[in-house]
Amino acid sequence: MSTADVVRAASRHKQATAELTNAAFIRAAGAWKKVNPGSIVSSWQILSTSVIAALMVAQSRSVDSADTTLDLAFNEQNIDPIDARIRKEAIVGTMPATGATLDAALAGVAYHALDHIGRGYSTNEAMQTGMVELSKLVQYGIADAGRASSQIRIGSARQKVGYVRMASAGCCARCSVLAGQYYAWNTGFLRHPHCRCVHIPARESMADTFATDPYEAFDALSAAEQDRIYTKAGAEAIRNGADMNQVINSRRGMTTSGRFTSEGVTKRGYFRISSDAGRAGKRRLSVDEILRRSGQDKTRFVSLLTEYGYFV
Known part of the structure; x- marks a missing residue:
């Protein structure tokens, strides 16, 4: 095994998260399009049930994928974990960054759409803003599940372990300059809507091994x-x-x-x-x-x- 294997595992996790997010959003968008404009809150309450179920499955798989990447990274760097794998129930079904339940977060989409109508938006415009909000919730809910699990395991390692940020080719300008930087385990993971950067757990002495050159990414x-x-x-x-x-x-x-x-x-x-x-x-x-x-x-x-x- 090598550091290249760890990077490939992180890339697979990133791709898996993207696929899980895309599939979940297709389900969510399909349900939102069926909302009755004359009864937004009550109809969405019924329709969102299947969306929550799909999100919970995606979150669970994201945590599993993140764990696989961490197992490889820990083994490669001889990191001794306490093996404090988080109980999935503590993450799955929530928005990990805020602690809100998925049903509460999704219910907010309907109430916010109504609020927009009350402020003069057309029903169509309000529903479109709801779709955008729903997209962000799906993306954050799934990606942050894997990130939260990773952060807890990184923080519980016996040695001092942080993480290196891995960005995608063609990522936004802000992510490109953050790529390859080393962060303490408890440093917040800066992200934006549709950000697909991931943690690569690393001891500080090994951080350069996983570093990526933003200028090389630019030149490519x-x-x-x-x-x-x-x-x-x-x-x-x-x-x-x-x-x-x-x-x-x-x-x-x-x-x-x-x-x-x-x-x-x-x-x-x-x-x-x-x-x-x-x-x-x-x-x-x-x-x-x-x-x-x-x-x-x-x-x-x-x-x-x-x-x-x-x-x-």
């Missing part, structure tokens, strides 16, 4: 995919050597106009202490604004990226 994409995932301006900056973390993180603090960003501008922020513009007290231009100001002049584009702290 076509230019069109790079532009789609990282934005046209962001992808162009990365292609020209800008630091991926600076480029991606800068989008968190962008102003409504898109011209500036507040990322790194505090007294100890990277922009403020390490760039010419920051030390001069200037507002930090966003990558999008830098691209706009540069026009077709690549030399000016790189010069402004450097001035505003996008090279590390």
